[in-house]
Amino acid sequence: MASIQKFAEGGAAAERQRAMGLLAKASRAELQEAWNGLGEKPAVQPVRGPETGLVMVRGRIGGGGAPFNLGEATVSRASIRLEDGTVGHGQALGTDGSKSRLAAIFDALFQQPARKAEVEGLLAAIATRLADEDEAKARQTAATRVDFFTMVRGED
Template sequence: MASIQKSAEPTATGARQRAMGLLAKASRAELHAAFEALADKPDARPVRGPETGLVMVRGRIGGGGAPFNLGEATVTRASIRLDDGTVGHGQALGTDGAKARLAAIFDALFQQPAHRAGVETLLDGIAARLAGEDAGKARQTAATRVDFFTMVRGED
């Protein structure tokens, strides 16, 4: 029986999933500034969209984690093709088609070794902003935390 060893290095698929996730959480301003900073702006032709639709948001409840439909969310997606044939896909919550298109462009650039380092720099900035926002929320939550405890009575 062969053993499967997990690598500390993320797979190409895992790295792209991480990149697409961060691009979806990026602000339009972050993506636009990064695109304007590109020396060679790629010629991106639309393959699909941008188009807006709805997705079902699911939640879990109870001790067993039974799933339930929480509601719907508006999502915009876009697909582009660069001159060399590289296809990129982008998604964003809401109706911002320009943001989804920019995310698709950076997804395509992420797949190209020549541009990957530049896209990684953008992704690191997005990840740092998100970590800072999470830390701020954690501090706000901790400030309102109430610790309940039980005192043992000496009469028992």
């Protein structure tokens, strides 16, 4: 029964997962600007945090080998509740608790059908910035590419 319910909610869960991933990669300035631009700011109650801690980063050699502990990374997280009971969660690398709190607020707003479009605008801006950064990095990397070739001497 649980697997059927999970399958039915897969679309909404995947959509929220995408949103939370983009919010985690947002800069604090992007989140703060979006918060300042909200017409009607919701009443927010803290549930947990913001708090800072460590998580173990795991890796795999070649992408398919046995997992190993690569090291620890500092993360901050926060959970909030809006006045209608919607709970939002935010996580981010680093120690910026305000950023994770803002991400939690936007996660909660994303879950509300009436406010989802506002958050989608923010998510689109974050996705565009990330794509531009990836493209710039790819261009920079391509500029250092070296092509090697082998010349054949004679007919053996």
